[in-house]
Amino acid sequence: MPLTKLSPENRWVIMAELIPWEEFEEEYAKQFKIEKGAPAKPFKMALGALIIKEQLGISDRETVEQIKENPYLQYFIGLEAYTFEPPFEASMMVHFRQRINVDLVKRINEEMVKRGRERIEQKSEKKGVEEEETGERKNKGKLILDATCAPGDIKYPTDLEILNQGRKATEQIIDTLYKSIKGKLKKKPRTYRNIARIEYLRIVKNRRSTKKERREAIRKQLKYIEKNLVSIEKLILEGATLNSLNKRQRNLLEAVKKVHEQQLQMWEKETKSVPERIVSITQPHIRPIVRGKAGKPTEFGAKLSVSYVDNYIFLDRISWENFNESGDLQEQIEKFKQTYGCYPFSVHADRIYRSKANKDWCKQRGIRLSGIGLGRPPKNISQEERKQTRIDEAFRNRIEGKFGQAKRKFSLDLVKTKLKETSETAIAMTFLVVNLCQLLRQILLLLFSFSFISKTFELDEQIMIMKTYFINLFTAVKVIDLEVNYWLLAA
Template identity: 60%
Template sequence: MYRKEEQPNRALEEFKLPFEGKLAEDNRWVIMAQWVPWSEFEAEYAELFSSVMGAPAKTFRMALGALIIKEKLGISDRETVEQIKENPYLQYFIGLSEYSNSPPFDASMLVHFRTRISAKLVNKVNQVMVKRMREATTEPSAENQSESEEVSERKNRGKLIADATCAPADITYPTDLKILNQAREQTEKIIDTLHKNRTNKSEKKPRTYRKIARKNYLEVAKQRQPSRKKRRKAIKRQRQYIKRNLGHIDQLIADGATLSCLNNSQYKTLLVISEVSRQQQWMFDNNKQSISDRIVSLSQPHIRPIVRGKAGTPVEFGAKLSASCVDEYVFLDRISWDNFNESTDLKTQIEAFKEYTGHYPESVHVDKIYRTRDNRAWCKERGIRISGPPLGRPPANISKSTKKQALEDEKIRNSIEGKFGQGKRRFSLNRIMTKLAHTSETAIAITFLVMNLEAILRQIFWSIFQFNYFFRVIDYHKLFVKSLTRRKLIYHSYSIS
């Protein structure tokens, strides 16, 4: 059940502290709370709950605010609850009316928050928040209204920067031998569970040869660089153990053991192991190293290998992201657990830019993979200049203006690379700790939301610094004029005497 609050956006003065005083208006959490559109998406979040049945759910501001705090501070779920309990600014940020020493919710609730708040909803919040900030900073005044009218007559305005990256998941580096060993151990646990719940208790438990299988695995796994023949032989042995164990599981089910005695995790793992066994059998028979929809993790079967070709990490295991950057704000355009060609997203990103701003961009700054003939022709029809040299043989003599333009385009394109670096170094984009596919997508979308909040804070603090610096310069100028006038008066009195 969801209960809508009467005042979702409380004023700063209404927050009650156990001691005298009030919250500072220039605190970062107070400023961020003013820019996040809590109330606009509360109705969409409330549709997930019943208005009659169930216990009262946490508000949208509390749910999204807790996820933002976790990502902003880079802490765990339990530490997030502890920080909220100790900090009145964080309690104001999540919408509480007064300070409380008790935690507002249990740490396990953050899992439900990530499940309920989808990545699509987070992207909507991100777009509305950035749009508010851009309108506030680019609002035309009465003096330069004529200039803004001239600019509005142009067809294309602004710059769009697009690129793709990968958000690696928190898994060990997968190898065929390691995955098969894990699958064998899981089948042995499933056999133990089914044997305890079989109807005929007098029959002996099937032999699994687990000690011998473990020894065979360690003989090759402990070697630094085993030969291809040894690895192939070890893979064959582990596959045979798994095949025998799956046969024992079928026999136990035929003897009266039901799959209902397995929990959800074991049942899901059994289905994944069956697919892993099929994939490994096909690759072994055909002497191949890859297969479509290859499973690289038993606990997270949605993860796929993403071939990036980067130095040091040519293959990454996680979600591939397609993102765009507009005026130092970054937007998440696409998340996929399968590898894709990001050049196919350029048209969609440009159309989204037009829907968001009301006009096409003047220029698009992308890397080489986006500069296909189809994308170039499509951009040319709409008067959009795409960065990079034209197709074909380069001219013998390149003008200085062309070189300068190419250098300027690369400098502009570096901003989205910096955003990816910020997300992976400062925030959690370099290692997604969530285990489910939809919760991982939400965690990735929250990272982009927090990065834009950081950009908003930077602009606000920079404007405050410029404002203070301006008046400080005026004060220094007054002091200088006073001292200069005083010196002139002294010199004039000496000359008279």
């Protein structure tokens, strides 16, 4: 069934024209070898499927079902004819996220916005004023900078719960290793799993357990994990190999070893912090990000540094470790200059960005850094400065609105992917789809404006025709009335 009778005003048809598929097809294809394996899915299908998932806010399986049922979605991912069969399995979505990494998504986002803005300017017939190329261009435009956190899909971590998960993981690993050499050993290593579970439940079910009781429970779980790790080493010496474990179990074993080391260190020093602290056995890359927000002082996920220019938002840095976002200001401004050919006229950011080094750096380049700097506020502030500060803060709130859109409508508020690289791709895809929706909104607004203007012209033309008709009619009636009056007078 050919896809030839689709509406050109449909959102998926318009969005398909906004994305630069062909520019990144070759780079994506370099990951595959022609002589090995089955033919790979094209880049348009891979990226299109990820965009559909993020745009509709559905799961991987539901994404495949929606594509199978909707001809517009099939057109969007590059199919030439409608098919009733799914174009790929739901498990391929994981491979798509692994092949399209975060750096590639960021470059696609930047190129898409560049193309979309050029198309909108052509449609609106706005010609920019050409500047004289005498040296460097003057500072122009406004740049907003901020940071946020993308929480991962994990249970709220506690030391006792993490150790319990690690203990259960080591018990499963012992079972698998023993099964691979069952004929060589007479007796399976003892794990005390039932006793360990009872001791764990005794504390978690008690709503009023004391600090001393929790500390003792943690000590016992540490002993159980230590004994299990020793048993795993003995099984390996007896002939068991790590190849008998699947990839997930091998990753869990490495995570449990590090968790045991960190928790033992915190227990001995009676502290609650340790460098690179693991808060999830299944997702060891996730870190606690202290934000100090009301209701959420600490979030568990990735920290993002982003920039906002002309209603479009860009991901500049993503890290699973906490960092000071003020250190990214100079790099983000230099990126702005590389993209637009000049420094911004003003930079709007939180107070944490207004360090002395950043203020001096901006001043040397003629950039106005909004707001009052760090330290004690000055006593004598003019009314104009207060007004400008309020205006700058109101303008800076635009990036908070973009964060709200990305977290309420899309998946930035809870990243459900499990792997580090797939989570980074999913986060970058959120910002790409946010910008795609902004481009779509502006194009639809232009189409509506042109339709309204054309209809207005048609209405004006009809009004002129009717006006001419009534004028002619009135003139004819007036002539007839004069002739009747003349006939009556003559009679």
